[in-house]
Amino acid sequence: MRTHCLHIHRTVAHVLTLLTIATVGAGAQDDAFPLRFTPRTVIGADAFLERPIGAAIAPDGGLIISDLGSKKILKFRGDGTLQWRVGGAGSGPGEYIAPSRVVAMFDGTVLVYDVGRPQLTRLNADGAYRDMVELNVGFLIVDNIVGLSGGEVAVSGIAKAGAGADTAAAIHVFDANLRHVRSFGPLPIMKNPSLMPYWGAGGLSVGPSGELVFTRRHPYEIYRYTVDGRLLSTVRSTLPLSGSPDDAFATRTSGGTTTMSAPIGITLTRKAYVLADGRVLSGRITGTTGTLDLFSASGAELATRQGLPEGWLQIAAYDPLRGMIWVFGEVNDVPVLLRLAVQ
Helix, strand or coil, X not given: CCCCCHHHHHHHHCCCCCCCCCCCCCCCCCCCCCCCEEXXXXXXXXXXXXXXXXXXXXXXXXXXXXXXCCCEEEEECCCCCEEEEEECECCCCCCECCEEEEEECCCCCEEEEECCCCEEEEECCCCCEEEEECCCCCEEEEEEEEECCCCCEEEEEEECCCCCCCCCEEEEEECCCCCEEEEEEECCCCCCHHHHHHHCCEEEEXXXXXXXXXXXXXXXXXXXXXXXXXEEEEEECCCCCXXXXXXXXXXXXXXXXXXXXXXXXXXXXXXXXXXXCCCEEEEEEECCEEEEEEECCCCCEEEEEECCCCCEEEEEEEECCCCEEEEEEEECCEEEEEEEEEC
């Protein structure tokens, strides 16, 4: 039985319903970790999210979320109020089977990747349905999709063979017409390549200068590329990873059916973000235990925070222009979305 990648399972496991609360604290600060997260905003009670799985910063500083549970796409303003909510379950225009990734383009267009088809739905800046398009490269798994300033789209994931993309590459760039133009970047190192579609390639974000920031799933390496694939810098972390991609899955056959499970204790790298001052914030997760890792602009390991701040589940998105970070979290057993300043 085919399953989704391990990191998608853990993202789905951290499901949220966004609620309004008067004040949200970021939890006790770690004085040894040279970043502070100051709470700024609480989130609207009319969101009614069930299982948010994707998030992207809109050009106006708002946040766009894809909700796998309700099959809806939501746009929050920068102050946390709900701006619009569209979509629903189905296979018609503006409907979704499994909306797993959302992309905020620089012109305001929103792209929604539906892994159930798989296709991209294009929405206008106000959430109105525009059309559906299909990438001319098929993927076994899509880790992340980001929009670029020239209208291009970059995908980190495992490409299918025979579709024109380099199946040995992790990053695939498409032009403004969503036609594949180039592939580059290393896939994870593993002995059994047949497990690659379950493991994934790694996280992808866009840096303050428009560069692509790719966190390899294994080993713990962070690459910065220009859009045309020129390598700008590499961080090769010595921080420990438990297990390897080849250890991450166990198979069991019974009655002619093969099932695949994900043993606990395997460390996954998390998406990296380049902060406004050039430092790089990334992290790891082992089971339900997460860490935050901070690197200098030159790649030196500056600090690690063991355990996420109280109330955090995972970083949803980072806004380098405004120095803000959005976090999927939980306070007093209530799922919340936190918007915090990074200092």
